[in-house]
Amino acid sequence: MPRHHASDLAHRLAENAEAVCRHYLSNGRRSGRYWIVGDVRNAPGRSTFVRLVPSTKGPPGKFTDAATGEHGDLLDVIRESLGLVEFKDVADEARAFLAMPAVGPDRAMTKSLPAPTGSTEASRRLLAMSKPIIGTLVETYLRGRGITTLHGTGSLQFHPRCYYRPDDHGPTETWPAMIAAVTDLDGRLTGAHRTWLAPDGTGKAPIDTPRRAMGDLLGHAVRFGVPGSVMAAGEGIETTLSLRCAMPDMAMAAALSAAHLAAILFPPTLHRLYVIRDNDPAGDGARDTLIERATEAGIEAIVLSPAMEDFNEDLCHFGLATLSASIADQLMRRDRLRYLKRAA
Template sequence: MPEHDVQNLTRCLAENAEAVCRRYLSAGRRHGNYWLVGDVRNTPGRSLYVRLHGPSEGRGAAGRWTDGATGEYGDLLDLIRESCGLLDFRDVAEEARAFLSLPHAEPRPEARTKPATARGPAAHTEAARRLWSMTRPLAGTLAAAYLRHRGLKELGGLTSLRFHPTCYYRADDDGPTETWPALIAAVTNLDGNLTGVHRTWLAADGRGKAPVDIPRRAMGDLLGHAVRFGVASDVLAAGEGIETVLSLRQVLPDLPLAACLSSAHLAAMAFPPLLRRLYVVRDADPAGDHALETLAGRARDAGIELTALSPRTADFNDDLRHLGRGALRAILRPQLVPQDVARFLEATHA
């Protein structure tokens, strides 16, 4: 498709940005000049935001979107591609034309081969490394106080978590820059190389998140990577949120853990080469169910045994905080493979 046709489609979609969002991101809602939803696959939530009004191109353009949890971003053509699960750009263009009631384009050999989402994470990896270099160890900081307030009291050895006292925050490209203390988590690949960071902005007293619209955001190259606690060999437990997987660490301190930061990234996680058994720390929601289903197929193809770990409440951090460590142990015991009960649960309780 000629570039001028792509630009025309992008412009027409941007002029109807709210209608596009209501059609393809129906689980979201409008909030001021933005449409908020969980992710580009229409999961309920507030991580992804689409600008509804602005110039036709450049800084602050209408139709531009960013997923604060993953660092992905793009335009409305990218949004249609991802939400509809389309692979060929000609199909994306036809879907957009159908939505706009425009005439069909004649087939052309040219195609838009590099989506806008592919540019964002790689471009931010170096910035993520610079931010990580400016952090300090967790002990004795507001970040440690925040984790303890979430029931996470066993914090020794958490080298993948650090603290930044004045981390920049900006709600959108045109908003003012603020500074808040932040819990910074290192996102690494299977070789242990840092590819991104995850930021949780904190209240000034450390007893909760900062009072900002999107208190959690990731940046850098995230796909396939994770925030890791321990070195995985034959057994690994992986989930979405940092606090969720750290809750397991309170009663299973020797079990290697990985927080993939979103359901989509959990489904796409890279398997360690020696992995033989994967515990999926699932959240009790539709996105978590979809991630579990996708991982089950991938694990089966790779010859990896997969077992789901299900919380009694909304997630394992809620179980820990509201039911206590003893109850969490009792919830996990029947879900673990017997040899892992002896290896990870009973050995640490002795």
């Protein structure tokens, strides 16, 4: 790989240094401006320091092992933590983590070629071939999950025959799919998320991986509403939409995974963030990271916790009135009065 490609990857990883450390150095923890762990092979301990924010000592993403003198960047962290040898494998892993498209052999020729698989351009073309969800299998699917508040869901689209490939060598199939637009804080498209559906819309398609994302995802989200001073953020689309049934006027964002929720970017107008928690270890980790990041940014962070595994399970099992009652006491009083939908 050319040197500038490696430098670009290292820079992108450094912009998301904490998310990288939480994923590849999970035996460590954050301490101030650093991630502390035993070594870059993810051993428990306190001898290795990874810088998370810029400082007078240098840019983020650099590490030093005080015990051995070993030092490097986050590409080295990925290599050592996974035991990789070839740099191509390290670069491929980094791109997968960042959800970046693979590097083509000649960018000058890309105008005459199909969009690279998994790229932002491929996401844009997929959304252009899709249509609004009302009256489609996506509406059937969401209503089957108890989600009936569908206004303001322009970020969701329907594709009747979306390509699905089980693996790199398997035959291509087509299934109906819910297509979600992933955007940055300025509303620019950066990627897309696909949920393949059963032909009658009564559930997900009977395939190994019915959910897949593509494009540039880290820090971005599937958005519902325009955030002002208050918003909520969660992992899954269905989970976020379930809570939105109780608070249809609060801006919300689905980050698509726990790791991406932990790294979601904050709108400049945001003063209070409600963290939509999933009841699992990954959800706990995302909650803790997001609260810490929000606090450091001067944003009040409040956790909304479901009774079951997530808020969609709560909605399906208990109904909207019970879900609304369960979050009422978790909201700030002013937000409860402003946003919480009153049961009929």
